[in-house]
Amino acid sequence: MIERIETGTRMSKIVKHGGVAYLCGQVGDGADVAAQTRDCLSRVDALLEKAGSSRENILQAIIWLSDMADFAAMNEVWDAWVPQGHAPARACGEARLARPDLKVEIIITAAC
Template identity: 45%
Template structure:
């Protein structure tokens, strides 16, 4: 079975496709880094949409999601954006954990796995 890597660099690939499964790296905000959890989550989900499209799938095929947030007090704020975005009736298995991310400007990081 072949492995397709999309947006690969020396350290990691943004997307890896193996068979009918699509794995995304953890996604953080680019333009809204340092801004609110709402804005960062919106940007991240938009990036995820783009990566899934490049891999030939979409959010209705999500299997699992791990969401990393720096402060559990922002959980409702992040969830409001997530709930408006996620495909109704196609919600993935999901975990949300509080962590310290790579840089203080990041409040949210999201990693997903999807079927093709």
């Protein structure tokens, strides 16, 4: 069975299937990549809770940066957020994001 949570015309914020939660891409507010990453991860926390999951159950993270020059600053926030011993499989790349003010977008898949 597929469960969709907070579904709109274009997308669902969470799709659950087979004990796995797929979160839609999250972005955050802030002037720099560190602030946007902190806000983005706060949104991820809220969605994980709605999905019945947590940071410890993240299977995969896909991170898009608008500029790879921000890699170290984003990683500083990320490393402090990920529970020790629970680092997920992860990829990070550079991409043009949906709005010019966005610096980071994170897509999470987690076990429920």
